[in-house]
Amino acid sequence: MLSSTQGFFCFxxxxxxxxxxxxxxxxxxxxxxxxLDTSVIKDTVxxxxxxxxxxxxxxxxxxxxxxxxxxxxxxxxxxxxxxxxEYIVQHCLTEKPEISTIGVMPGTSTPxxxxxxxxxxxxxxxxxxxxxxxxxRAKLPQAAATAAVIxxxxxxxxxxxxxxxxxxxxxxxxxxxSAQYGTEFSKSNYQNLKKVFTIxxxxxxxxxxxxxxxxxxxxxxxxxxxxxxxPAHYDLLEAIxxxxxxxxxxxxxxxxxxxxxxxxxxxxxxxxxxxxxKDNFKIDIKDNLxxxxxxxxxLGKTLYVEAYNEAEFKTTLNNIENIIKAxxxxxxxxxxxxxxxxxxQEKYLPHLKQA
Numbered sequence: 114m115l116s117s118t119q120g121f122f123c124f125x126x127x128x129x130x131x132x133x134x135x136x137x138x139x140x141x142x143x144x145x146x147x148x149l150d151t152s153v154i155k156d157t158v159x160x161x162x163x164x165x166x167x168x169x170x171x172x173x174x175x176x177x178x179x180x181x182x183x184x185x186x187x188x189x190x191x192x193x194x195x196x197x198x199e200y201i202v203q204h205c206l207t208e209k210p211e212i213s214t215i216g217v218m219p220g221t222s223t224p225x226x227x228x229x230x231x232x233x234x235x236x237x238x239x240x241x242x243x244x245x246x247x248x249x250r251a252k253l254p255q256a257a258a259t260a261a262v263i264x265x266x267x268x269x270x271x272x273x274x275x276x277x278x279x280x281x282x283x284x285x286x287x288x289x290x291s292a293q294y295g296t297e298f299s300k301s302n303y304q305n306l307k308k309v310f311t312i313x314x315x316x317x318x319x320x321x322x323x324x325x326x327x328x329x330x331x332x333x334x335x336x337x338x339x340x341x342x343x344p345a346h347y348d349l350l351e352a353i354x355x356x357x358x359x360x361x362x363x364x365x366x367x368x369x370x371x372x373x374x375x376x377x378x379x380x381x382x383x384x385x386x387x388x389x390x391k392d393n394f395k396i397d398i399k400d401n402l403x404x405x406x407x408x409x410x411x412l413g414k415t416l417y418v419e420a421y422n423e424a425e426f427k428t429t430l431n432n433i434e435n436i437i438k439a440x441x442x443x444x445x446x447x448x449x450x451x452x453x454x455x456x457x458q459e460k461y462l463p464h465l466k467q468a
Contacts (some may be wrong), residue, residue: 155161176266177378184198184372186251188367267313308351314373324356325354325356357373375393429461
């Protein structure tokens, strides 16, 4: 049995470790708990593969919608900046975007028979296939019919990876350049290369990186002398990073960031989202896009609740094990110190016996 001293320290440790678990806070509708270590929730969401994949695919479909793509182009590129959303939609976005079907990696695929056809798969043998999230051609405003650029939009959920995301973006842009051989030009006709943009939308940036837009491009530098090359000959590649706001109600003073933060908010309901988009950004969500946004909201809420429950279970289990090790008590005594109900104790006990 626990002595009074041991019981006191168990109680103290339990409160220190479980302040966010034992004191659940719910939103006004009494639906979703608000407090839990977000890093634990994030890891848990990533482990729910089928639903997370479905959620990601819905997000890509929304981003590929012409009006949303037009917003992104207008507010990130100088080529489209001066033109209205309506003009870009009607005159520039005339081709259907490819969503997760165009391969990134180089490989040994057979030569394409004609120009202007897309290479639908390009992978390295013995390596997993990697696909662009969204890829499409966009006609340049008020230019010749053949004048176009190639756009890649990436929806990035994980801001911190084991590698620099910027380096990956440069690789993607380089592949968009090299993959044009046999599709946009042949032999030595490099003058027919199309400029490429790879635009990365980061949904979960760190607090210090949120609400920022960075551009990486090729620029001329005169090391010696005063010779100048035409920009059109080397201005062929741009990687752009758009880091959204961590919270949807954060005002960044940037129209694109604020709009995307509302559109992909994890807390707003569908109706709240529709109203904010219409009132603040003049975007009227309708037709098939309404269904996609509704599905995204519903699935996102399900993912969050499941992730919260799983994260709570893992955290509580870890705290029970810590008490057992620290105070040399039985699993039952540790769970009693945490004031777990008999029903909850039965839920955790099999996992403790396996540990």
